Amino acid sequence: MKVFITYKIPESGINLLKEKFDVDVYEGEKFLTKQEMMERLKDADAVVTQLRDPVDKEFIDAGKKLKIIANYAVGFNNIDVEYAKQKGIYVTNTPDVLTEATADIAWALILAVARKIIPADKFTREGKFEGWKPNLFLGYEIYGKTLGIIGMGRIGKAVARRAMGFGMKIIYHNRKRVEDDYKYNAKYVDLETLLKESDYISINAPLTNETYHLLNKERLSLLKKNAILVNTARGPIIDEKALYELLKDGKIAGAGFDVYENEPEITKGLEKLDNVVLLPHIGSATYETREKMSIMVAENIIDALEGKIPRNLVWKE
Ligand code: GLV
Ligand code: GLV
Structure with missing residues (x-):
């Protein structure tokens, strides 16, 4: 055979x-x-x-x-x-075998975007570091903030487990309530509530007819001004063009991408923004x-x- x-x-x-x-x-x-x-x-x-x-x-x-x-x-x-x-x-x-690696990449994106790791690294490499300054690369606190997880499957749960170590409040949205959500201190909410209340949002849902453009322009407009959104699932879950507009106009704090709507193409302009981190689909790598x-x-x-x-x-x- x-x-x-x-x-x-x-x-x-x-x-x-x-x-x-x-x-x-x-x-x-x-x-x-x-x-x-x-x-x-x-x-x-x-x-x-x-x-x-x-x-x-x-x-x-x-x-x-x-x-x-x-x-x-x-x-x-x-x-x-x-x-x-x-x-x-x-x-x-x-x-299963890629659950933890993918959850790590979601967290790598959260940390990198929140603390401006990529621009700060670039700045240092370019020899611009002149010594400690009170206002150098101020980012967003993670401890004590609210994490919203969209898709509470194996990977969503692994992202939540990590968030417990960061002292976060965890809310999630899923097709249906997850029975063991108490293990993750995670509270089930509707999508609108999740989008309105989260400081960080991680997408961990599969791409299906129901999740295609789940985050469309209208829903994305519910995000908080300090929100940071990371996607390690599938690009078409988000209307990437609409997200780009929000990021460009400073309507949300930042975003981390491991996946894109039309891979390997990336919405033009995203590469110019320094409040985004762009990875080449390496969640399980x-x-x-x-x-x-x-x-x-x-x-x-x-x-x-x-x-x-x-x-x-x-x-x-
Ligand atoms: C995928 O493995 C998931 O269930 O999150
Ligand atoms: C990666 O995106 C996977 O689905 O394994």
């Missing part, structure tokens, strides 16, 4: 797969086009996809023998899951996590090709 991997991932998972199957790994740096991927998919029994691969009906139909699509990501909004399911093809993701993700996709494929239900199926069987 053959496994096609659309972009190279850590060796550990590939080696597991090689023990059992023929493995076709694309080794290049430049991304394959969809056509090229579909060509290599023709005789594959399994495929490892990346979150930027457009796994739509056409792509899925190209895999004539396909039994499983193993996404190398926790998010799977790049895949037409309904269609795959209808065709009896499993879809799996990599939950630690050596440890990427190793675990690699093993996880391999295990899912081994499950599926050995006739079992894969352990990280994105729907419940």
Whole structure:
């Protein structure tokens, strides 16, 4: 049986797969086009996809023998899951193993934006530091402030756990109330209340039809003037153009981006603002996590090709 991997991932998972199957790994740096991927998919029994691969009906139909699509990501909004399911093809993701790394990046963004870490570093490198000054790079306090978490899943909870150490008041919004929210000292509120009351807001929801542009222009206008918004989930949850306008006009204090509405494109002008931090989608990018993700996709494929239900199926069987 053959496994096609659309972009190279850590060796550990590939080696597991090689023990059992023929493995076709694309080794290049430049991304394959969809056509090229579909060509290599023709005789594959399994495929490892990346979150930027457009796994739509056409792509899925190209895999004539396909039994499983193993996404190398926790998010799977790049895949037409309904269609795959209808065709009896499993879809799996990599939950849990990237929760802590992603929560760390949300916090790295909160801290970097609030305390102006990036401009302060640049200033120091440029030799502008002349000695301590009372007014040098004043930022925003975090201790005792209110953190609003949109999407209280695994990652949202990990962000909340960190916030407890910062003595924050934690509120959250989610499709439904989370049963163990008391463990995080987190209070369930409606979205409007969250936007009006939070000093910091972290987005940790999946991208779905319901969350697309959840933060549209109207909702963004509810944010406090000192609000700092960070997004480590998916770009299209926010109307990026509307957020840019707010940031440019100084209507909120700042924002941290790990994801963008039209990745890899970034709303023009954002790069000129110094109250934003712009990261290239590195939430899960630690050596440890990427190793675990690699093993996880391999295990899912081994499950599926050995006739079992894969352990990280994105729907419940
Ligand atoms: C990263 O964004 C992921 O979904 O794993
Ligand atoms: C994603 O893993 C989440 O549940 O937050």
